[in-house]
Amino acid sequence: MTKRREFLGFAVGAALALTGTAASAQEVTLKLHQFLPAQANVPTLILDVWADKIEAESDGRIKIDRFPAMQLGGRPPELIDQAIDGVADIIWTVAGYTPGRFPQAEVFELPFLMTNAEATSRAYWEFAEANMLDTDYKDFKTIAVWVHGPGLIHSKSPITDVSDLNGVKLRAPTRTTTMLFSELGATPVGMPVPAISESLSKGVIDAAVIPWEVTAALKVSELVENHTEFGDASLYTTAFIFAMNQDKYDALPDDLKEVIDANSGADTSAWAGKTMASADAGARQIAVDRGNNIITLSDEQVAEWREAAAGVEAKWAEEMTGRGFDGPALVEQAKDLIAKHTE
Numbered sequence: 001m002t003k004r005r006e007f008l009g010f011a012v013g014a015a016l017a018l019t020g021t022a023a024s025a026q027e028v029t030l031k032l033h034q035f036l037p038a039q040a041n042v043p044t045l046i047l048d049v050w051a052d053k054i055e056a057e058s059d060g061r062i063k064i065d066r067f068p069a070m071q072l073g074g075r076p077p078e079l080i081d082q083a084i085d086g087v088a089d090i091i092w093t094v095a096g097y098t099p100g101r102f103p104q105a106e107v108f109e110l111p112f113l114m115t116n117a118e119a120t121s122r123a124y125w126e127f128a129e130a131n132m133l134d135t136d137y138k139d140f141k142t143i144a145v146w147v148h149g150p151g152l153i154h155s156k157s158p159i160t161d162v163s164d165l166n167g168v169k170l171r172a173p174t175r176t177t178t179m180l181f182s183e184l185g186a187t188p189v190g191m192p193v194p195a196i197s198e199s200l201s202k203g204v205i206d207a208a209v210i211p212w213e214v215t216a217a218l219k220v221s222e223l224v225e226n227h228t229e230f231g232d233a234s235l236y237t238t239a240f241i242f243a244m245n246q247d248k249y250d251a252l253p254d255d256l257k258e259v260i261d262a263n264s265g266a267d268t269s270a271w272a273g274k275t276m277a278s279a280d281a282g283a284r285q286i287a288v289d290r291g292n293n294i295i296t297l298s299d300e301q302v303a304e305w306r307e308a309a310a311g312v313e314a315k316w317a318e319e320m321t322g323r324g325f326d327g328p329a330l331v332e333q334a335k336d337l338i339a340k341h342t343e
Contacts, residue, residue: 028252029063030244033088035076035194038068040217041279046272047092050263058259064090069194076192083243084139095145095239096174097192102136103320105239107334108147109176110316111309114234115342121146121273123337124239125266130333141244143260144269148211149277150234151177155207156200158226160295162308171196171208173238180236180312181209184305193218200224209236213279221287228295233302235309242272270341 032051036042043066051064070076072088079093080101095105107113107127114120124145133142153159155168165186172178172188181188189205193214199205200223208220215221249260287294297305317327 027061028248028256029065030089030248031065031067031072032090032092033067033070033072033079033082034092035070035079035192036068036214037217038066040068041213041283042092042276043068045275045279049275050268050272053263054259057262058256062256062259076194080140080241080243083245086245086247088245089248090143090242090244092240092242094173094192095241096176099175099190102132102239102241103323104131104136104325104330105145105241106174106176106316107330108239109174109236110313110331110334111180111236112233112306113313113334113338114147114150114237115338117147117149117237117277118270118274119341119343120237120338122266122270122341123334124273125269126337127334131330137241137243139246141246141249141260142241143244143264144242144272146240146242146269146273146276147237148240148273149213149237149280150230151209151211151236151238152230153207153209153228153235154215154220154224155226155228156224157206158293158295159207159228160297160301162305168207169205171199171205171210173209176312176316177209177236177238179315180309183312183315184308196220197223211237211277211280212283213276214283216283216286221283221290221292224292226293226295227284227287228297230297230302230305231299233306235305240272 032047034043034047048066051066054062054064074082076093077097079091080098082088083091095102096109108120108124124147128137128142128145159165162184165181165184168186169189170181170186171191172181178188178190191199193210196208196210197218200208207224249257252260313331317331320327320330
């Protein structure tokens, strides 16, 4: 009986050890926080796809809980500090939601600089590697950086010529675009994306500049009837940051760090940019189906806008030089990287 008890004791101990191993199989739960509704394109097409991939490739040892629409509290401009402070483990945000904090990223938001979102996002990552990961972005683990597809103007009254912007209260997403639209005669109003719908409906703003893809979730095509496109050119774009709390990343076992790393970097950035831009067509079709006024500017008309916006690039470069950077060199570096990756 003694030997039987010893055997049973060993068996129970082994079972408990195995149970402990199984329990630790899901070793990490990460909180992913962002500002858009769960059904919007970026969460469904990018963030959820990325999170599902992390869970699968970690064999379930990483679980990612998703918190859309600021469900963990705070305002969109606070997301980056939530990642740094550990309120959230992973965040997706607009670099320009904290104006002036990440000045070098602004170069990709300069008017008419972007070619397409995939190439520009890959360029943005290479630029960040060279200039920002150890400086501007040093307080968090950067998973990816990207930009959206061509930005355009959605307005209550038609906007064709630059002069049509005079006196228009217009939502501008970033400090760079605020500079641009001030230069062009509009009255820029800064606000995060979630505030656009209510601001349009209440008349706080007359127009908003955002890419097509986010208009569906915000129902912009129901709130305005005019949409000004710039042909093959891009009036502007927005720089995004997809970041992880550094301590949370550092605490992962090496093999789980490898899972995160395999889904970070240039390829992930380019994929996210391309995917975000691919959602433009469906949202644009909603406006078409409603019979909205799609204004597509000719090359000659775009040239007028380019000329009017040209001073913004020089002004930004001069401002950056005043902050201790080589402003013109940053602009040329960004342009060269975009050209390198544009087919």
